[in-house]
Amino acid sequence: MRSQCAVHRVNKREQNSANTGLEHQRRTANMSASYLLIAVDFGTAYSGYCFSVDANHEATLTNKTYQTDTVVLFNENQEFVEFGENALAVYTKMQSSQACRFYFFQNFKMELYTQNITENLMISAKDGKQLPAIKVFSESLHYLKEHALSTVKANVPDFQFVPQDITWVLTVPAIWNNAAKEFMRRAAKEAGLIEDILSENLILALEPEAASLWCKQLPSTGFIKEHLEGSDELKVQQQPGTRYVVVDCGGGTVDITVHEVLEDGSLNELQKASGGGWGSFSVDEKFQNFLRELFGPVVWDIYELEYPSELQKMMHNFSIQKCTENNDIYIICPYNLAKLASAVQEISSFFNQVEGVYWNEGNIKLTYSKLASFFDESIKNIVRMIKEILDTPDININFILLVGGYASNGRLREAVRKEFSSQCKILCPCESQQATAKGAIMFGTDPKIIRSRVSPMTYGVSVCKPFDPNKHNPNMISVNKTGGDCYCTGLFQRLVEKGQPVNCDDVSEFMFFPVDVDQTEACFDFFATDQSDAMYINDPGVQKVGSFVLPMPDITLGRYRGIKMEVRFGLTEIKANATDLSSGESGKTEIKFILK
Known part of the structure; x- marks a missing residue:
């Protein structure tokens, strides 16, 4: 049985400004x-x-x-x-x-x-x-x-x-x-x-934070001039209160965040990050799925299994050509794919009933409209997510910033411009692929330039409290080793709420006490949920996300041994320090989010 990290009481406070200042100096x-x-x-x-x-x-x-x-x-x-x-x-x-x-x-x-x-x-x-x-x-x-x-x-x-x-x-x-x-x-x-x-x-x-930092300092010449007149429009505004959506369109994921410029030039995150797996590889996947439908699962599955390097060469060819604008493209049909297909039927006959695709002397010809169809689902999801943000009451977005390698695609930029240009400006840096790496240098120089972030989930720990029959579930009752006290176990003690803005300097402090007099370690289990009313760790929607163990070797004071835990939720990673106040056992604590 795990040693109970739970407690008689829990206190929470934010570090005072003097301590925060010292932390900033150390960093x-x-x-x-x-x-x-x-x-x-x-x-x-x-x-x-x-x-x-x-x-x-x-x-x-x-x-x-x-x-x-x-x-x-x-x-x-x-x-x-x-x-x-x-x-x-x-x-x-x-x-x-x-x-x-x-x-x-x-x-x-x-x-x-x-x-x-x-x-x-x-x-x-x-x-x-x-x-x-x-x-x-x-x-x-x-x-x-x-x-x-x-x-x-x-x-x-x-x-x-x-x-x-x-x-x-x-x-x-x-x-x-x-x-x-x-x-x-x-x-x-x-x-x-x-x-x-x-x-x-x-x-x-x-990634979107890093790209945001790089683009924020770019001159007007650093952005693609597209459907705009006048260089003054091609720049991220620096005025305090300016709000913009960062849409980081990569190969795998599309990451979206919302920033506001503060008086000192630093940034606040206004909404928790959103997005999904709608990056440029989803277009490749659509094309590959189409080829499987075109040639049939029997031909395609054999080809995929027996000629993987040849398939990779064809997909690489497609990935280069897919960004072609307003033109048909030609993909060389690999020798072994043509051989397998021809063994089933005349290869040109595979294309007879398919619109927008033709057999052309050893090449697979895709019309521009057919190629564009592979982008449809990805672009629709990106536009939908941006729309949800812009429809947020009182959000007042000034512009949308498109970054990442996928943002260099004209189809994507045009779709975003067509949908939102009447509401705000649309900007895309000329070197959209490199914006993240370059911005990461700026972030590494000053990680506190992102002044605050929004907690994506409600986080808490599992604790015990003295059993109260008027409040607690009788199925969660437990008795400590001495048999003298009854506790309610598995209570979800909130540490931070979903949607709560958290400053990068904020250090939340919590006090815990052991349940048993001879307890030599405290096990902290972290949980997360989207629910606002979770009371127990086994409530629907509550999921274990991490844990750590703090040694408590000195048992002289029995249950009257305080455990101080300090947690920082406003950074890019959740960080914790824990101290056994009796023994002085202290140090940075690795919260193990990867579970066995």
């Missing part, structure tokens, strides 16, 4: 000690990095950016081979018999959004073979780490540094849950970016 000191700041934008479709090498972060080399495909290749012995465009080149040149033995991963970042993350999470390669997720992610990050360090040394040969001089900023989607964020921190540790899982030398930056 600033830590940041200025890092002479090298490297931001890694680990995306679903593409990954890249940029860096800053000045102790005061004034000489930011954001023009020295690197970007490549987010694909990774392992051999038949599950050993890392290549990452990025090199992995793509090696894999697509392989004979099919060899490719079937290798592990080729693409679009694997989406697994952290769609799957329930556990310690032993396995993810599938393109052909269904599986490897541990931590291996796939950590090897990818290790490659980017080594590539980044080599680039720094090549560009700044006189710059000497040790690992302790580096602060890494790793970007993650704002709509990810806490388990996904913890997973990336663990992968970064496995990759050698940090030695300690709680190291402050790794900062997680939320």
Whole structure:
């Protein structure tokens, strides 16, 4: 049975301003000690990095950016081979018999959004073979780490540094849950970016926030001039009170957040992040599903299984051409697909009854309208989500900021402009793909530039309280070891409410006491819910999301031993400190959001 972390009473307060000031000074000191700041934008479709090498972060080399495909290749012995465009080149040149033995991963970042993350999470390669997720992610990050360090040394040969001089900023989607964020921190540790899982030398930056920061300081020439007259309109306004929607359109997810400019130029988040899996890869998936319908499941499933590298080459060809505007496109039909299809019937006959698709001397011709249809569902979802935000009472949005690689697609921009240009301005940076990495440098320099965020869920811990027959469920009653006291167990003690704005400096303090006199540890189980009236941890909609254990070795005072827990909900990660006031046992506490 778990040791009860529950208590006689719970007190809550915010740290006073003096303590908050000290915290800010400590954080600033830590940041200025890092002479090298490297931001890694680990995306679903593409990954890249940029860096800053000045102790005061004034000489930011954001023009020295690197970007490549987010694909990774392992051999038949599950050993890392290549990452990025090199992995793509090696894999697509392989004979099919060899490719079937290798592990080729693409679009694997989406697994952290769609799957329930556990310690032993396995993810599938393109052909269904599986490897541990931590291996796939950590090897990818290790490659980017080594590539980044080599680039720094090549560009700044006189710059000497040790690992302790580096602060890494790793970007993650704002709509990810806490388990996904913890997973990336663990992968970064496995990759050698940090030695300690709680190291402050790794900062997680939320992708739309980073992109927002970069775009906020761009001149008018930094934005695509489209359906606008006059350069004054092509700029993010800096006036206090300006409100804008950031729509980060990536390969896997579309992340949407709402920011307001404050008096000092920092930003407040006005609504919890929203979005979904509507990125550019959803268009590729529509095309691949269409091919399966076109050639039939028998032909397609054999082709997909036996010729994975050839299929990958065809899909890569499509991904390049899909952004073509106002023109038909031609996709070369691979030899083995044509061979399998021809064994069933004359290949041109597959196209006879299909509108907008033609067989053209070894090519699959897609009309512009047919190609556009693959974008429809993705664009409709993005427009719908933006509309929900703009329809919020008293939201008063001044403009919409489209960022991310998918934002470079003219169809998407036109759809957003057509729907919302009468309500607010629409802006898209010229280098929309690189906005996140460059903005992550700015965030790493000053993480408190995002002044407050909105809690996406109601978070709480499981506690016990003295049993009250007028309030508590009799099925939740428990007696402590001495048999002298009855407690109600499994009570949901709220720490922060869904939709509650939380300042980045806010530290919420809670006091707990043990139930048993000889208790030598306190186990804190964290829960989250969308419900506003949850009372017990087993109420509908309440889900366990994390836990940590605090040692309490000194039992001299029995049940009169205070446990002080400090939690920060206003950062990109939930952070906690816990102290056993009797023994002085204290320290940063890793809340384990990845459950077994």
